[in-house]
Amino acid sequence: MxxxxxxxxxxxxxxxxxxxxxxxxxxxxxxxxxxxxxxxxxxxxxxxxxxxxxxxxxxxxxxxxxxxxxxxxxxxxxxxxxxxxxxxxxxxxxxxxxxxxxxxxxxxxxxxxxxxxxxxxxLGIPFLTAHRCLTVAESLPDRLGPGALTGHTVLVQGGAGAVGNAAIQLARWADATVIATVSSPHKAQLAAAAGASHVVDYREQDVVAEVRKVAPKGVDAIVEVSAATNAAVDAQVIGLHGAVAMYADDGGAEVTVPVRAQMVPNARWQFVLVYTEPERAKAIAVEDVNAAVLDGAVRVGEDAGxxxxxxxxxxxxxxxxxxxxxxxxxxxxxxxx
Missing domain, CATH: 3.90.180.10 (Medium-chain alcohol dehydrogenases, catalytic domain)
Known part of the structure; x- marks a missing residue:
């Protein structure tokens, strides 16, 4: 071969x-x-x-x-x-x-x-990563499906990336309100095509202010592509019992978190790597992602962002x-x- x-x-x-x-x-x-x-x-x-x-x-x-x-x-x-x-x-x-x-x-x-x-x-790594990011918060269920995230708000930092796109599609399938951040008008179009409810260009807009307009009490989950860069913003918009799920590494960068400000909402800062995540969580993710595929809720290509x-x-x-x-x-x- x-x-x-x-x-x-x-x-x-x-x-x-x-x-x-x-x-x-x-x-x-x-x-x-x-x-x-x-x-x-x-x-x-x-x-x-x-x-x-x-x-x-x-x-x-x-x-x-x-x-x-x-x-x-x-x-x-x-x-x-x-x-x-x-x-x-x-x-x-x-x-x-x-x-x-x-x-x-x-x-x-x-x-x-x-x-x-x-x-x-x-599917694989991007969608399994996104599933983990969307289910680690104590305020959210550990399974995704239609209606599972009704009434919840998710912030996807980097909505035009592969994991960001997967997170948007899965969260919308589960009926969450999705806010995505991007760095250009073209990426804004991609995040919107994926299904984001609101798109924020962080180079042109105040992310904290825009997120608080949508979620005055903060968001339930943050799918985080660049924790070292975005930690200060994440700390200001995470809601009660919410989680910041960090799935990417900025070349060995370190994250600084304001401790007291995160104690108040009992926030969780969670590191995510599919390969070593708990086996039960991974098995559930495979089942849920496949259910989304069979439900016709997952797409690829330009028109899917x-x-x-x-x-x-x-x-x-x-x-x-x-x-x-x-x-x-x-x-x-x-x-x-």
Whole structure:
């Protein structure tokens, strides 16, 4: 099979297209013939910092495709099913930047006949991260679904990013009022297309004042892409029993929080990383995200506020570089091209 492999850490050019044996599924595993691979910031960060194994590492956690073989103990009825894949490369050598990957059966989710493979490859890390961010506050339920967030207000800092877009779509599906911050008119259009109820350009407007107009008592959850930059604003708009969920790292930056001001609302400042979050929370997130997909509540593309940037498998290095350079939207690798 064709696969992208790196045998040393470094820039995107360490990613090489090679031929290697097609992996066989072991007990409890399934093999997926991939259509698309989704590229996330954690993929290029892993490429730079996590040493690959002796046989090299196939990158990328997320993907979509068709189950074509199952291992011992897995119901063969799965063969032929369209699925989306999550955490393929977490502590495993078989990521999704290849024609085939092998993962534990629980890490494939039925996509059904309707949703496009592009959508399936865009789910994984962004949507599971967003789900965690939207459910860690004590004032909010731990499950999302229609009506789950009725009467609640969510602030999405960075509404044009992949996680921001996922948070907007999931929160609106759950009937929350969503305020999104952006840095340009174009990104404002993307956040609005995703479904944000209110959009604030933080370069032109006072975020605290605008948020307080919508939520005088503060917001219930903040989905935070840049905690070091936005901590002062977050501290002023978080509501009673609310949570600031921090899912991204500003290159090792540190966060300063006004302690007394956060004691009063019993606010929670929560760090979020999908790979190490509690297993129950992750299982719930997979179920809820899939329910949103089956409900038709999740979309990708420009009209959903998430422009797609698609590269062929041979150009996976360029795909990684695009994410590393901050591409607006979702970067995918077309494994079949």
């Amino acid at each position: 064709r696969a992208i492999v790196y045998t040393e850490n470094g820039d995107p050019d360490v990613l090489q297209l090679v031929e290697r044996p097609t992996p066989e599924p072991g007990p409890g595993e399934v093999r997926v013939r991939l259509a698309f691979s989704g590229v996330n910031p954690t993929d290029w960060k892993s490429r730079r910092t996590n040493p690959p194994g002796p046989d090299g590492q196939v990158p990328d956690q997320d993907g979509s495709g068709t189950v074509d073989a199952v291992g011992e103990g897995v119901d063969p009825v799965l063969v032929g099913e369209r699925v989306w894949v999550w955490e393929a490369a977490w502590q495993r050598p078989h990521g999704t930047a290849a024609e085939y990957t092998v993962v534990p059966a629980r890490q494939v989710v039925l996509l059904g006949a309707g949703p496009a493979f592009e959508l399936g490859a865009a 998430l422009p797609l940037h698609v590269f062929p498998l041979a150009e996976t290095a360029q795909a990684h570089r695009a994410v590393e350079d901050g591409a607006v939207g979702k970067v995918l690798v077309d494994v079949t091209a």
